[in-house]
Amino acid sequence: MIEVERLSFRYPGGALALKEVSVRFAPGKVSAVLGESGSGKTTFLLCIGRFLRFRKGTVRLDGADIRTLPEREFRRRVGIVFQHLYLFPHLTVLENMMLAPVHVLGRPGDEAEAEARKMLDRLDIGDLAQSYPGQVSGGQAQRVAIARALLLRPDYLFLDEPTSALDAKTADDFAAWLKGLKDTTNFVVVTHNLLFAESVATEGVYLSGGRVLDTGPVGRIAGHARAGKLVTRG
Amino acid sequence: MTFGRALAFLLRGFVLTLLVAAASLLLGFLVSIPVGIVLNLPGGVVRLVLRAVVDFIRGTPILIQLLFVYFGWPLIPVVGVSLSPIAASILALTVNSAAYMAEVVRSGLMSVSPGQRLAGRALGLRPWQVFRFVVWPQAFRIAMPPLMNSVVALIKDTALISVITVSELIANVRSVVSVTWNPAYYLVAAVLFFIVTFPLMKLAGRVERRMKERGFAND
Ligand SMILES: Nc1ncnc2c1ncn2[C@@H]1O[C@H](COP(=O)(O)OP(=O)(O)OP(=O)(O)O)[C@@H](O)[C@H]1O
């Protein structure tokens, strides 16, 4: 369980990007974070992911304040895939995927490789193992970034705009695939893509101007987004 | 003096030139990495001092640096002892190449997108692992072509150590020419340099091309 309580965040010299945000992400569910551009979705992920230091509010991971958790333990339990992916361009797809299993989990190289290849096959990009990130398509890169994060087997995985480079069909397949994994990993998906949100998530959070306007069943939340004239993309 | 004997004499000098250059480059490169890292840090007195030293070294002739180290070293009160010409050469050339390479390392490190560090951290890598596996390999590939320029420049600059009495290639070629009255030996010496520097220049181009093939630019 991740419990966010009255989280506020201000960028240095900027406006208040998050205002007293309170949300909880229960295990066994896929949640969607919706909101228009600039509403604070990425900022919210960066705070929960300990990439931005917030002064007000608390974030608890299974009851423990995340600010007190040792870095490595926290990273193994909470994964994040950024909007811009940040695959490592000097490593092949396979090497990108093996880096953390080998150097963070201490897995032997051959095991890590076998597992990475299996994951790539499941994502239908097995033939890309030896390609470099600069040589694959946007949608393929997105799948590689997610696969790379999943190999650490995090309890929670936050995905920022995971469908931005996927076509409708691929996004559907991807939603089905994520749902299939929800018993081992809890996904929180930040997205503009309302159809994707509705097909993948059961719960939703609607952010607007840094505030939570509503939390609840994803259908209702997506309704707010539609009423808010959110442009449906992807 | 036969051509064969002259050539052997030149080669002996050239080996010394190369050894001094190699030692200086190796030491200079090792020094340039931490210096390059510090030059990127925000603020700090250490950074400002290093910045000034690096700029000063890059803005002054290497010949003066050589003379200063060789003749100035024994005058430093605490040290007192003099340096052998070879030691003075290696010291001066190390400092000089470190200054140039630190600048290259600094800009290489800076051109790695901050997102790369974030992604490394998000995967649970420790800060030194992020540097070792994510940031440094990318910075090094970017820095490789200008680093090779520094390497080539330093190898050529090593010719100057003859002024502090090291009998390397330039010193030897001058004595050969003074005996044989044949300036063609200067050309022989130039060719020797070129045999070493040319592959290094080509290597830089090859690394650059391979980076492009892998789509390195758009991560
Ligand atoms: N590094 C930063 N410095 C200052 N202000 C920032 C910074 N990053 C974001 N902001 C501001 O914080 C607010 C929230 O931005 P954020 O990126 O979280 O929005 P978002 O909901 O993720 O938008 P999008 O859907 O376009 O990705 C915006 O007003 C933005 O201008």
Ligand SMILES: [Mg+2]
């Ligand atoms: Mg965003």
